[in-house]
Amino acid sequence: MSLIEEVKQRFTDQADDSLATLAAYSRDATPEFAGRPDIVVSARSTEDVVAAVILARKYGAPLIARGGGSNLCAATVPISGGIVLTLNEMNAIKEISTSELLAVVEPGVTTVQLDSAVAEKGLLFPPDPGSRTVSTIGGNIATNAGGLRGLKYGVTRNYVLGLEVVLGTGEVIRTGSRLVKDVAGYDLTRLITGSEGTLGVITEATVALRPRPATSAYGVAYFDSLSQCSHAVEAIVSAGILPATLEFLDNVCIRSVEEYAHLGLDLSAGALLLFGDDGDEYSTKTNVDLMAQLCRNSIGCRGVTLASNVAEAEALLEARRCSLPSLARLGTLSILEDIAVPRPMLAEAVRRIQGIAAAESVVIGTFGHAGDGNLHPTIVVNADDASAVAAAHRALEQLFGIALELKGTITGEHGVGSAKLPFLEARLGSEQISLLSRIKQAFDPDGILNPGRLGS
Amino acid sequence: MTSKPFSPDLLARCISCGFCLPACPTYALTKKEESSPRGRITLMRAVQDGQLHINETIAESSFCLGCRACEPVCPAGVEYGTLLEEWREAAWVGRKRPLIAKALLFAVSKQWRVRLLGILSRHGRQAPTEVNLMLGCFERALYPKMAATVAKLAPTISTPPKQGCCGALHAHNGELALGEEMAKQLGKQLPGTIVTTAGGCAAHLAGVLGRDRVREFSQWYLEQASGEFQINGRRARVTYQDSCHLRNGLGVANEPRMLIAKVADFVELPGASSCCGAAGSYSLLQRNRSREILDQKIKQIEALDVDFVATTNPGCTRQLANGLKKRKSKVAVIHVAELLARSR
Numbered sequence: 141m142s143l144i145e146e147v148k149q150r151f152t153d154q155a156d157d158s159l160a161t162l163a164a165y166s167r168d169a170t171p172e173f174a175g176r177p178d179i180v181v182s183a184r185s186t187e188d189v190v191a192a193v194i195l196a197r198k199y200g201a202p203l204i205a206r207g208g209g210s211n212l213c214a215a216t217v218p219i220s221g222g223i224v225l226t227l228n229e230m231n232a233i234k235e236i237s238t239s240e241l242l243a244v245v246e247p248g249v250t251t252v253q254l255d256s257a258v259a260e261k262g263l264l265f266p267p268d269p270g271s272r273t274v275s276t277i278g279g280n281i282a283t284n285a286g287g288l289r290g291l292k293y294g295v296t297r298n299y300v301l302g303l304e305v306v307l308g309t310g311e312v313i314r315t316g317s318r319l320v321k322d323v324a325g326y327d328l329t330r331l332i333t334g335s336e337g338t339l340g341v342i343t344e345a346t347v348a349l350r351p352r353p354a355t356s357a358y359g360v361a362y363f364d365s366l367s368q369c370s371h372a373v374e375a376i377v378s379a380g381i382l383p384a385t386l387e388f389l390d391n392v393c394i395r396s397v398e399e400y401a402h403l404g405l406d407l408s409a410g411a412l413l414l415f416g417d418d419g420d421e422y423s424t425k426t427n428v429d430l431m432a433q434l435c436r437n438s439i440g441c442r443g444v445t446l447a448s449n450v451a452e453a454e455a456l457l458e459a460r461r462c463s464l465p466s467l468a469r470l471g472t473l474s475i476l477e478d479i480a481v482p483r484p485m486l487a488e489a490v491r492r493i494q495g496i497a498a499a500e501s502v503v504i505g506t507f508g509h510a511g512d513g514n515l516h517p518t519i520v521v522n523a524d525d526a527s528a529v530a531a532a533h534r535a536l537e538q539l540f541g542i543a544l545e546l547k548g549t550i551t552g553e554h555g556v557g558s559a560k561l562p563f564l565e566a567r568l569g570s571e572q573i574s575l576l577s578r579i580k581q582a583f584d585p586d587g588i589l590n591p592g593r594l595g596s
Numbered sequence: 597m598t599s600k601p602f603s604p605d606l607l608a609r610c611i612s613c614g615f616c617l618p619a620c621p622t623y624a625l626t627k628k629e630e631s632s633p634r635g636r637i638t639l640m641r642a643v644q645d646g647q648l649h650i651n652e653t654i655a656e657s658s659f660c661l662g663c664r665a666c667e668p669v670c671p672a673g674v675e676y677g678t679l680l681e682e683w684r685e686a687a688w689v690g691r692k693r694p695l696i697a698k699a700l701l702f703a704v705s706k707q708w709r710v711r712l713l714g715i716l717s718r719h720g721r722q723a724p725t726e727v728n729l730m731l732g733c734f735e736r737a738l739y740p741k742m743a744a745t746v747a748k749l750a751p752t753i754s755t756p757p758k759q760g761c762c763g764a765l766h767a768h769n770g771e772l773a774l775g776e777e778m779a780k781q782l783g784k785q786l787p788g789t790i791v792t793t794a795g796g797c798a799a800h801l802a803g804v805l806g807r808d809r810v811r812e813f814s815q816w817y818l819e820q821a822s823g824e825f826q827i828n829g830r831r832a833r834v835t836y837q838d839s840c841h842l843r844n845g846l847g848v849a850n851e852p853r854m855l856i857a858k859v860a861d862f863v864e865l866p867g868a869s870s871c872c873g874a875a876g877s878y879s880l881l882q883r884n885r886s887r888e889i890l891d892q893k894i895k896q897i898e899a900l901d902v903d904f905v906a907t908t909n910p911g912c913t914r915q916l917a918n919g920l921k922k923r924k925s926k927v928a929v930i931h932v933a934e935l936l937a938r939s940r
Contacts (some may be wrong), residue, residue, distance in 0.1 A: 156628075159652040163642040164630035169612045182627065209629065210614040228627040248627075250618070274614040400671050465613050465671035472608035523608065 143199040147179050147223065150191055154182045165206070165224045166217070169271075171473055173214035173558055177204070177224040184229050186304065186312060186343040192225050193341065194310045196588045204590050205337040207248060207279030210271040212476055213557030215283060215336045219592055225341065227278050233257050234344075241349045242301060242318055247278025247342050254347075264352040266293035269553070270461040278342045284334030286553030288460065291377075291511030292384045292417075295553060297333045299348045305332055305340035308584025318346055331579070336555055337590040339583040357428040358385065358416035358453040359446040361435035362409035366390045366494075366506065368440030369411035370487035373510040375434045376415070377483060381427050385416040386511030387460050390490075393507045393518075396466040401459040409442055413510065414460055416453065463507040464518060470503060471520040475532055479543035480514040480552030492542045493517050500531040500538075514552035540566070556594060564594075601686030602644050602679060609674045610637045616666035616676075621871045621889055622659055630656055633666035633676055640683055650687050657687045658694065659885065661878050662768050663840035663871035668847075677845060684770035694881050697769045725754040727816075728786040730801070732794030733761045735910035742793055742910075745937045750817065759785050764800035764841075768876050779804035791816045793933050795839025795909035796876060799846045812842055814852040814908060814932050823939035825860040833902040834860040834935065837893070837916060838869050839909035852908050852932050859939040863902050867893070874915030886915075894919040897927055904930045 141149070148155050157179040167174045178201065183189045196203040202222030209216055218224055231248035238261050245254060251272035255265045268287040269275050275285065281303070286295040302316030316322060316329035332339055363369040369388050376386065389397065389412045398405045405412065413435065417427040432444045447453040459466075468474045481489045490506065493515070497504040508515040519535055521528035540550045540563045550556075550563045565573050580587070580595030587596065616633040617623050629635035636656055642648035657680070664677045688697070729746050736742075743755045762782050767775025783790070783805045790805075792798045793813045802810040825832045834856050843849045849869070856862045873879060873889030897905050897920070905920075905927055907913045917929045930938075 159648055160630050160639055160656055161628070163648050163652075164628075164635035164638050166642075167612060167638060169614055171611065208614055208617065209634075226627070226629075252618075271614065273618045400673065462615075462671035465611055465615060468609070468611040468672040472605075474611055 143195065143201050144179055147181060147192070147195055150195065151181050151188070154184065154188070156180050168206075168209040168211055168214065168216045170212055170214035170217065170557065170559055171475060173217045173219070175217050175219040176221060177218040178221045180224045180226065182226045182229050186306065189225065189306045189341050189343050190310050190312060192223060193306055193308065193588070196223055197308070197310065197586050200586060201588065202591050203341075203588050205278070205282070205341045207276030207282075208250065208271065208274040210274045211279065211283055211555060211557065212478070213283075213551065213555040213559040215555050215557035215590070215593065217558060219558060222588075227276065227341075230343070231276075236261055236263070236349075238263065240318055241351075242346055243349060244344065244346050245277050246344060247276060249277050251275050251277065251280060258349050259352060262352050263349040265299065265347065265349055267296045267299055270464065272461075277345055277347065281333050281342055281345055282335065282337050283555040284553070286509070286512070286514065288387060288457065288509065289384050290509055290514070290553075291386055292382050293350070297330060300329055300333050300345060301348050302346040303329055303332055303342055304344035305342055307340045308586060308589045312343075313340075316346065320348075334555070336557060336593050338580060338594045338596075339589065341589070353418035353420075353424075355421045355424050356384065356416060356418035356453065357424050357447070358414065358456055359428055359432050359444060360456065361413045361415065361432070361444045362406045362442040363411045363413065363438070364440040364442060365410040366490045367487040368438065369413050370490055370510065372413060372435050372438035372441065373486065374483060375438055376431050377511065379430065379434060381417075381430060383415055383417040383427060383431060383511065385414060385457070386509070387414040387507070388412060388510040389414075389460070389463060389507045390505060392470075392503060392505035393463050393467060396469055396505065397459045397463055399469060400462060400466045401455065403455055403459055406442065414456055460507070463505075464516070467505045467518050467520055470505070471522050473521050473523040473529065473532070475519045475536060476554075477517050477519070477536065477539050478514070478551045478554040479517070479539055479548055480512065481543060481546045481548030483511075483513045485546040485548065486510065486513055486515075489515060489542060489546055489548070493539065496535050496538050496542075500535045502528065502531050502535050504535065509552075512552065513548065558593060561593065599646070600644055601650065602640055602682050604644075606675050606679050607637065607641060607644060609672055610634065611672055612638070613672070616670055619665045619669045619870075621661055621663065621665065621873075622885070625885070625888060631659060636660060636683075637674070637676070637679065640679060643686075653683070654687050657683045658881060661840070661871045661873070661875035661889075663875055664844035665840060665870060667844050681767050681770075681772045681775075684768070685772045686770075688770035693770060697877055697881060723754065724756045724785070724787055725752075726788040727753050728788060728790055729753050729755040730759060730762065730782065730786055730790050730792040730794075730797065731755070732792070732797050732910050733765070735794050738914055739910055739931070742931070742933065745933050746793065746813065748937050749933065750820070753791060756786060762797045762801050764797050765876060767800060775800070776804050783809065789816075793908070793910075793931065795842030795846075795848070796911060798848075799841035802846055807846070812846065812848050812851070812908060814855045815848050817936065818851050818855050821855050821858045821936055821939075823859055825935055825939040827903050832860045832904060833863055834904045834906050834930075835863045835865040835897065835900055835902045836868060836906045837865060837872055837897075837912055839907065839912055840871050840875065842908055843869055852906065855932060856906055856935065859936065863900050865896060865900065865905070867896055872912055872915050874911040876911060879911070879915055890915060890919045894923055894925070898923070898925055902927055904928050904935070906930050906932050906935055908932050
C-alpha cells in the first residue's frame with residue numbers, strides 16, 4: 141500500500157486528496173510561498189494525531205500540523221508535500237478553573253473563542269495576536285504568538301503551563317503541569333512553545349489566565365513624525381508606566397486604515413500613537429491621563445484625544461489590528477516584516493527604515509507594538525512589476541540587517557518558518573544552529589515533522 | 597474553458613489573512629479551508645494560473661452560499677461576490693449548470709414568464725411614476741399580496757405591471773453578462789427611484805444601476821412608520837433575520853431593526869447576520885447543506901421567546917417558514933412590510 145491508500149484506509153472521511161482540497165491547503169497567510177500536500181487529514185483526537193504521525197514515519201513523509209493558517213512566515217506551507225494535519229476539529233474547551241486561573245483546551249480553539257469563554261467567568265486570556273478571530277491556541281503556541289498587550293502582559297509563552305504533545309516518534313508526552321511553580325525537569329513546555337511544529341504536534345494545552353480588568357481606557361496622539369512618536373514612547377515607559385497598549389502607525393498606515401474603518405483619523409499626521417491601559421478605574425484613568433500629558437509635552441505632538449466610550453476604543457483597536465490587510469489595498473503584493481529592536485533604538489530603526497524605502501523607491505508602511513520595540517514594516521508593491529518585486533526583496537534583506545545591527549531580532553512574534561530561515565544563522569550563530577538540529581534529532585529522529593524549518 | 601476567468605485586480609486584492617473564516621457559514625459547517633472564502637479564492641487563483649482545472653472546483657463553487665458575509669469583515673476590500681459570479685459563469689457552463697438552476701433561469705429570463713409566475717394584482721396595474729415598487733420574481737408567485745400590502749402603506753408608490761426579472765438570479769448562477777443586462781432593462785422600465793421588498797434584488801440592482809436609484813423598502817419607509825404591532829392584545833416581540841445581500845451587498849442592516857423597534861418589542865437574534873441557508877437558489881440546489889444551516893438558525897430563533905421573526909427578502913421568508921413549520925414552532929415569519937401593514 142502507498143501512504144495515500146493507508147491514510148485513507150485509517151481516516152476514511154477525515155482524509156481528502158481531491159485536487160481542490162490540495163490546492164486550498166497549498167498556502168497560508170504568507171505571500172510568495174506555496175507547495176502542494178499529498179493529502180489533508182483532519183484530526184479529531186490525540187489517537188488520530190498519533191496514527192497520522194506513525195503513518196508519516198512509516199513512509200518518511202512530511203507531516204505539517206495546521207491551525208487557522210494565519211501565520212505570516214510560511215510555517216505551514218507544505219513545501220515538500222506530505223500530510224497536512226488540520227487540528228480545527230479538535231476545538232473543545234475542556235475546563236476553565238477559576239480557583240487555579242487556568243483553562244485546559246484542545247489546540248483548534250480560536251483565540252477569541254477561548255477569551256470569550258473565560259470572560260464569562262470574569263477571566264482574561266491576555267495574548268491577543270492581530271489575527272485572534274482566526275488564529276488557534278495550538279498555532280499561537282507553536283509560533284509563540286505576540287499581540288497588542290505584550291508590554292504589560294507578555295506573549296503566549298508567558299501563559300502556557302503545560303502541554304500534551306505527540307512527538308515525531310509517535311510517543312505522547314505531557315510537559316509542565318497545572319502549577320505556577322514546577323521545576324521538575326527541563327522546561328520542555330517553553331522549548332515546544334515557538335517550535336513551529338518541528339518537535340511535536342500539540343494536542344492539548346493548559347493555559348494560564350488572569351482576572352479580567354474592570355475597566356480599560358484608550359487615547360490617540362498624533363505626531364509630525366514616527367521618530368518623534370518613538371521618543372514619546374520612551375518617555376512613557378521611563379515614567380514608570382507599563383501600559384497594556386502602546387501601538388503606533390505611520391502616515392501610510394493611517395491613510396490605509398482610515399480608508400477601511402472611517403474613524404476620522406488625522407490623515408496629515410506623520411504618526412499616530414494608540415495608548416491605553418486596563419485595571420481598576422482609578423489606576424487606569426491615572427495612567428491614561430499621564431500618558432496623554434507625556435505625549436502633549438513631547439516634541440512634535442500635534443494633539444491628543446481620549447476615547448470617550450468603549451465602542452470608540454474598540455473601534456480604534458480593531459482598526460489597528462486591520463493595519464496589514466488595509467495596507468494591502470495599496471498594491472498586489474504586501475510583504476510584512478516583524479523585526480524587533482531594544483526600545484531606545486526604536487527611533488533610529490524607524491529612521492533607517494525610511495531611508496531604505498527612499499533608496500529602493502518602494503512603499504513601506506510601518507506599524508507595530510511600540511512598547512515592545514516590535515516593528516511591522518510592510519513593503520507594498522505590484523506583483524507583476526518585476527523590478528519593484530526585486531527592490532522589495534533587497535529592502536527586506538536590509539531590514540534584517542538593521543535589526544541585527546541595532547542588537548535586535550529578525551522576528552519578534554511571527555516566527556521563522558520558511559520566510560526567515562535564510563536569515564536565522566545570522567541571528568543565532570552556527571553553534572546554536574547546530575544545537576537546534578541536535579534537539580530536533582531527539583524529538584523527531586526521522587525528520588518528518590514540518591521538515592525544512594528551524595532545526596530542520 | 598476560458599483561460600483567465602477572473603478579473604486579475606479583484607483576485608490580487610486578497611492577501612489570505614483569513615479574517616473571513618469566522619464569518620463564513622460553510623466554513624463553520626466543515627472547518628475545511630476549501631469551504632472558506634480564503635480557500636475558495638486560493639482555488640480561483642489556481643484555476644487562473646492554470647494549476648487546477650475549473651471542473652475540479654465546481655463542487656465548491658456550488659457549496660458557497662453566496663451570502664457575502666465575508667465582504668464586510670474583509671479589511672483588504674475583496675469583492676468576493678463579484679469573484680463568485682465570475683467563478684460560476686466559468687464553472688457552470690452548459691451541462692455543468694445544475695438542472696434546477698437551469699429551470700429557474702428559464703422561468704425568469706423572459707418577461708412574459710415572469711408575469712405568469714404571479715399575475716400582478718389590481719394594485720399592480722399602474723403606470724410608472726417617480727417611485728416604483730419592484731417585486732422579486734418568485735416573490736410574486738409565493739407572496740402575491742405583497743403589492744397590495746405596500747400599496748396600503750404607501751399609496752404614492754406605483755407598481756407597474758411591465759417589469760421583468762432584475763437578473764440577480766442569473767448573475768449568481770453563472771450568467772453574469774445577462775444578469776447585468778436584465779438589471780439595465782428593468783432600470784429603463786422603472787424610471788426614478790426603485791423600491792423593492794426583496795433584499796437580494798435590491799443589492800443586485802444597486803450594483804448595476806447605482807445606489808442612488810435603489811431603496812430597500814424598510815430603508816425607504818423608515819420615517820413614515822407608526823402604530824403598534826400587537827398580538828393577543830399586547831405589543832408583539834419580534835426578532836429579525838438579515839437578508840445577506842441586503843446587509844453585505846447594500847450595507848442595510850440598521851433600518852429594518854429601527855423600523856421594527858418603532859412598532860414592536862425588538863429582540864436581536866444572535867447570529868442574525870449569518871445566512872439562513874436560503875441563499876437564492878441554494879436551498880434548491882444544495883438541499884442537505886441548506887437544511888443543516890437552517891436547523892442551527894431555527895434553534896437560535898426558538899431560544900428567543902419571540903412571536904415573530906421578520907425578514908426583508910422572500911427567499912429568507914420561505915426558508916424560515918419551512919424550518920419553523922417542520923419544528924411545529926409557535927414563532928411565525930413575517931415580512932417587514934406586512935408587519936407594518938398590520939400595525940395600528
